[in-house]
Amino acid sequence: MRTAREIAEFVGGTLRGDHSVEIHEIGSLDSAGQGALAYAEGRYVANIAASNASCVLVPPGDYPSRTVIVVDAPRVAFARVAQWLYPLVHPFRGVHDTAIVSSQVTLGSDVALGAWTFVDDGARIGARTTIFPGCFVGHDCEIGEDCVVYPRVVLYPEVRLGDRVILHAGTVLGADGFGFVFDGTRHLKVPQVGRLTIGDDVEVGANACVDRGALDETVIKSGVKIDNLCQIGHNVQVGSHVVISSQTGIAGSSRVGDHAVIGGQVGIADYCRIDERATVGAQCGVPSRKRVPAGEVYWGTPARPLKNIKRQQAHLARLPRMAEELKELQREVLELKKTLADRVP
Amino acid sequence: MRTAREIAEFVGGTLRGDHSVEIHEIGSLDSAGQGALAYAEGRYVANIAASNASCVLVPPGDYPSRTVIVVDAPRVAFARVAQWLYPLVHPFRGVHDTAIVSSQVTLGSDVALGAWTFVDDGARIGARTTIFPGCFVGHDCEIGEDCVVYPRVVLYPEVRLGDRVILHAGTVLGADGFGFVFDGTRHLKVPQVGRLTIGDDVEVGANACVDRGALDETVIKSGVKIDNLCQIGHNVQVGSHVVISSQTGIAGSSRVGDHAVIGGQVGIADYCRIDERATVGAQCGVPSRKRVPAGEVYWGTPARPLKNIKRQQAHLARLPRMAEELKELQREVLELKKTLADRVP
């Protein structure tokens, strides 16, 4: 429990109303009740009056007879408070009796290993990292400090994770990339001997896959957020603070620049370059070796600048009318020719 | 084993031919042999004569010298018989020695927990539910009666399942939704503290993901069928008896009405509304905040009524001819202008 005053101090906001209001949980503006903190910004500010939240994080403005905390960016402040009120729960401590940990493993202080977790030779796990039941950590993996690895995650050998990484259940890191060469009869496997390196503060969703490098390295830089069921191929390089929404696939050797935003179900073929701060819209298909310039917004398949796509869609919508106009013109020209033939000798 | 007569009674159909035929298994019309029951409807009725099935569920009609059971809806009757002949197999009983079940767990009668299953504090599991080896059930989960949870399923804390729910292997329920806010430098995680509630008779395919709510609740109503590798985001509400085919993704806060049918690889962006009994065709892309009206069929990216899409595709197909006609018209107009200039002073 925190008072509104404590929360205002924590986020550096200006408290108006009842300073002693007690906050026990967070909620959405619509559903929050007594004891809950909510936030509002943009058009949702209009809904504050009807909310039952005990306290609301708000942008500058007038909020008569409400307890509010005025901040510049309510959603950002809300995230900070929420992280403070709901620290990552570590539901167990120590190494479970059933965990199998090779004698050649290095464990930091306060590492928690759940039941039926397997940690192979040469692995290193940093302080305060929690690994839930049923995970597999291959030989020579390195996991940083304060990481949370949810149940049934598989790390193939030699995967490296930075600090504060969160891996959701069922995710597979460092599996072989899809590397084959056709010898005229069959597809020969090209051994995938590269590594996978993931930076700090990365979060990977459930049942996602990030492959190890073929010969070189697959790299996910710090601050990257990858949603459920995404697929990142071998040798891909994803820059810092990139966001990749659900079910997106990035094929081998493509590079994504810092702060790029990739929508859901996007397909990025091999050897593409998505430059810094570019946005690739949902379901977009980026063809092999294509480059999306820095800061641009691309959409469609094949991917093009959003404004081109929109223009093309407008033309497409007008197509039926164009067809009619063309027909009408054909009739008029025919008539003109007749008139001319009839009247002009 | 059942006789044709018993099966006819069970489905309330009219048996013609040999009443004592013994049925040991079900099969397709093409491959079923001696002792097998098949079904036929629509154009496949023509294939009955060539089938080796011992008995066939058929619509009203003439089937000389065959043992058939005449019913109104052969495929529905077939499904009923099949469920009767092949009850869900529970290959083990009781709680396996290696399962770890918190002392604060409530188990109904005849619950079966497989090897290496972890059930955390406060969970409740209803009577006759079977959980296969290697599942993880987080704290305060509620699982109804007669459920079947296949191997390696992960339920995050506080997930609630109704009765007769089937979860296929590798599925992850209740993981954090993709909730981040950019603070100008990096993406802050917004703690995902909502729940996930799933109704009765829901089936979820293998390696699928349904996220918990961010602040409110993700809700999957009764009778919903979700195929393999689907992704359902936080706060999504899926109405009763909705069917969602493989690899489809539904982004945060979207709502799907009762009895809607969603094809495979569909992408539904956030805050969409798919109304009751609407159909969204395979690979369709529904843009953010879009509404698909009740009973309509939508297709394409961006999603539009199927008939509009078809008309547009017809126009597209005619585009090359339009281009030629335009060129021809330009020639004719040029000639007309010449003629006019030459002959009319």
Next chain:
Amino acid sequence: MRTAREIAEFVGGTLRGDHSVEIHEIGSLDSAGQGALAYAEGRYVANIAASNASCVLVPPGDYPSRTVIVVDAPRVAFARVAQWLYPLVHPFRGVHDTAIVSSQVTLGSDVALGAWTFVDDGARIGARTTIFPGCFVGHDCEIGEDCVVYPRVVLYPEVRLGDRVILHAGTVLGADGFGFVFDGTRHLKVPQVGRLTIGDDVEVGANACVDRGALDETVIKSGVKIDNLCQIGHNVQVGSHVVISSQTGIAGSSRVGDHAVIGGQVGIADYCRIDERATVGAQCGVPSRKRVPAGEVYWGTPARPLKNIKRQQAHLARLPRMAEELKELQREVLELKKTLADRVP
């Protein structure tokens, strides 16, 4: 370690330069250093001079002052050498104490079963096959010789695998297909009683799903390579040496001919036929019952021959100009009519 001479002999190539160079690892042309073998073909041959690799597999040509092995197909030769230098690692031997193996299971010689692996009644596992920790093998499964099954793979009952099959972590084989029939009120499950049979030398990526047959059989023939997160529906038949890239879905009863190549995120609806050696491009959508002829390249949604799609895209790109030309023509015709009306009585 091998010498350049040994490697040249192994691949049947012609060694030029220092025969005694020692090779410890493989690498890419760009990153390989002292002791590494690389390869080059096509435009990358130009990069050989700048490479630090100790030895390079090359096509016929001039490579002054380099140690090279001349072969016809460098990438194929590289794959062969790589397999030879990096044999599949079997990090453990024997049946782990914690594995649960039914007494009615048949194990070949030198089978390795990892910790917490469950093998149910009637399963048969061939010689030298390795199953990593946490896998589930259902009753009556058959697994061939020299297979590698990575952690957390689930085989439902009666799945059959040939020899030298590789299954990556989290993959689910033989789950129920998506078979329901609507009885007017709700969707009835049609029991999925068919099998899944997979040939020799198949590799399936991480977190992929291949469903069992509904009534008949799902069949993956020998030499097929399936990437991560793919979905193969019930009754699908995939011919020999087919390649299926990541996140592709193939719906029920479709058939893919030998040596076809399917790109990433492709959706193939039900009852399609993709004939031998056809190519289906990335994100392509093949509608229900469509046939892609042998050897053809299809792309787009709905899928059409690549050349048609390209022509249509060219027309689309010209659409804005067409619209302008049409307008101009309308103006000219109007003027002609005026002129005619003014001057020709």
